[in-house]
Each structure stands twice: as structure tokens, then as C-alpha cells.
Amino acid sequence: MKILLIEDELKLAGFITDGLKHAGHVIDHAADGSKGLETAMAGSYDLILLDLMLPAMNGFEVLKNLRSFHNQTPVIILSALNDTEHVISGLDLGAIDYLKKPFDLEELLARVRSVQRRSLAQGGLKLQVSDLKVDLLSREVCRAGKQVILSNREFSLLEFLLSNPNKVVTKSQILEKVWDMNFDPGSNVVEVHLYQLRKKMDRGYETELIQTVIGRGYILKGEVQKG
Incomplete structure (x- = not known):
């Protein structure tokens, strides 16, 4: 899959990128919300991994703008904001999953595989x-x-x-x-x-x-x- 990672913590972004590339995915990275939204709208992605606490534009705003522009790319939120209110808000805005930081790479890969299975099932x-x-x-x-x-x-x-x-x-x-x-x-x-x-x-x-x-x-x- 081609995946866009929107994450401002560069060390974490590098860790995620290396893990996903090793699993056979193609990864682009944006380090702030504004650039992430621009990249998501300009490219063709199978999945977006989205942090919430981002500079320039927070993750909720990115997700809201994506859906208002009718971009229906699946979004998994990755965030340390793990209280029920934030989880519900993210899902209500159109995210398909919410992974709380810190997380294990294998857990993230499992979530990505779940999205991939859903996508593949539509075409066989x-x-x-x-x-x-x-x-x-x-x-x-x-x-x-x-x-x-x-x-x-x-x-x-x-x-x-x-x-x-x-x-x-x-x-x-x-x-x-x-x-x-x-x-x-x-x-x-x-x-x-x-x-x-x-x-x-x-x-x-x-x-x-x-x-x-x-x-x-x-x-x-x-x-x-x-x-």
C-alpha cells in the first residue's frame, strides 16, 4: 500500500517509516498538519496515519478538511491524546481507527493489515x-x-x-x-x-x-x- 504518515516527532516518524517499508509499503512523510493536508490532497494514498498534536494545523482540522473536500482515504489516528472524548471525536470526523501512543510496531502493522484486507476484499x-x-x-x-x-x-x-x-x-x-x-x-x-x-x-x-x-x-x- 501507499501510505502517508503525518507526524511531527521525527524519531517516531523514522521508526514507523522503517517498519512499514520493511513490510513492503511505500511511505511518504509530512511533519506538520498543513503540509500533510496538502500532500494528502495532491497524492493518491491507500491509507493516512495521522497524529493529532501537529504544528500549523492539528490532526482534527486535517481530518475535517479531508472529508469536507470529499477525500475518503482511510485514516488511522496515532495520538497520545487517548481519553474517550478525543477518540470519539476522531472517529466521528471520519477516522476508521485510533491507536494510542505509545504503541508497539507490530500492533500498528496489524491495524494496517486490517485496512489492507478490507481494501483487497473489495477487488478480490x-x-x-x-x-x-x-x-x-x-x-x-x-x-x-x-x-x-x-x-x-x-x-x-x-x-x-x-x-x-x-x-x-x-x-x-x-x-x-x-x-x-x-x-x-x-x-x-x-x-x-x-x-x-x-x-x-x-x-x-x-x-x-x-x-x-x-x-x-x-x-x-x-x-x-x-x-
């Missing part, structure tokens, strides 16, 4: 494209019955292609969804990772599932079955 937890089978929750990939071992970034790239089957996606769209907001768009990192992914997925097979559309982008072609 398992996908099959031709002879390629992908379990989006366990992150297992098989082609023609043979397991394909992918890095976290390669799996995120495949997941994005699978979310847009038989549609051309541009390099800019891939950078936005699979890499963080500060990544240099002039880099060839997309081409390098796509080359590695195609080598693992398509080399040795009669049909190439991932194809380049010259001048436009890339496409994952095949009959998609959800299960």
Missing part, C-alpha cells in the same frame, strides 16, 4: 491473469505453477499493474503509486525494476504478460479472474 484477494496467479495478501506469486520470488518493490509494481489490467499506465503514474513523492522523475528506476520484473515473470514463456507501449507506458495484458 487472489487474482489470476492467464497462467499467472497472485495472492495479494500473502504476496505469493506463481506462473504456470512455478513460484516467482519478487522483492517488495517488484511486488508493489506488479500489484499496481494488476490493479489496472489491460490498461496502459504511464511512468508518472507508476512513480506516483509505487515510489515516494520525492523521487526524481528523470531517474530510470522504473525501467530497471520493470526489466527485472519482466525477466522473472515472462522470460521462458511463450506469452509476455507485461508489455511496453512505445511512447505511452506499460500494460499487463491477459484475462483477469478474481477469486
Whole structure:
């Protein structure tokens, strides 16, 4: 998933970012409420982790503004303000969960997985494209019955292609969804990772599932079955 963390405690933010990246997620970070709101509105995120006691704009204001602008990205509040009144206020404003500080990283990862399961369930937890089978929750990939071992970034790239089957996606769209907001768009990192992914997925097979559309982008072609 692509996650936005809005947190002003830099040490904690670094701890959370490292943990989520290790779990295979793509993370952007904003250190104040105003920048967090701007980033949330400009980007495309699967989840927002939101502190409440933020400079420039507090978390309640960020959440209220998000919902007033019809941004329905799931929000989990992370806060030391743990009395019942604050919890209720956050949930009433549209947060889906409230995690009290201090918390264990494994507890946060469990909450994130819960959001991910809900999201995946809407589109199907398992996908099959031709002879390629992908379990989006366990992150297992098989082609023609043979397991394909992918890095976290390669799996995120495949997941994005699978979310847009038989549609051309541009390099800019891939950078936005699979890499963080500060990544240099002039880099060839997309081409390098796509080359590695195609080598693992398509080399040795009669049909190439991932194809380049010259001048436009890339496409994952095949009959998609959800299960």
C-alpha cells in the first residue's frame, strides 16, 4: 500500500517509516498538519496515519478538511491524546481507527493489515491473469505453477499493474503509486525494476504478460479472474 504518515516527532516518524517499508509499503512523510493536508490532497494514498498534536494545523482540522473536500482515504489516528472524548471525536470526523501512543510496531502493522484486507476484499484477494496467479495478501506469486520470488518493490509494481489490467499506465503514474513523492522523475528506476520484473515473470514463456507501449507506458495484458 501507499501510505502517508503525518507526524511531527521525527524519531517516531523514522521508526514507523522503517517498519512499514520493511513490510513492503511505500511511505511518504509530512511533519506538520498543513503540509500533510496538502500532500494528502495532491497524492493518491491507500491509507493516512495521522497524529493529532501537529504544528500549523492539528490532526482534527486535517481530518475535517479531508472529508469536507470529499477525500475518503482511510485514516488511522496515532495520538497520545487517548481519553474517550478525543477518540470519539476522531472517529466521528471520519477516522476508521485510533491507536494510542505509545504503541508497539507490530500492533500498528496489524491495524494496517486490517485496512489492507478490507481494501483487497473489495477487488478480490487472489487474482489470476492467464497462467499467472497472485495472492495479494500473502504476496505469493506463481506462473504456470512455478513460484516467482519478487522483492517488495517488484511486488508493489506488479500489484499496481494488476490493479489496472489491460490498461496502459504511464511512468508518472507508476512513480506516483509505487515510489515516494520525492523521487526524481528523470531517474530510470522504473525501467530497471520493470526489466527485472519482466525477466522473472515472462522470460521462458511463450506469452509476455507485461508489455511496453512505445511512447505511452506499460500494460499487463491477459484475462483477469478474481477469486
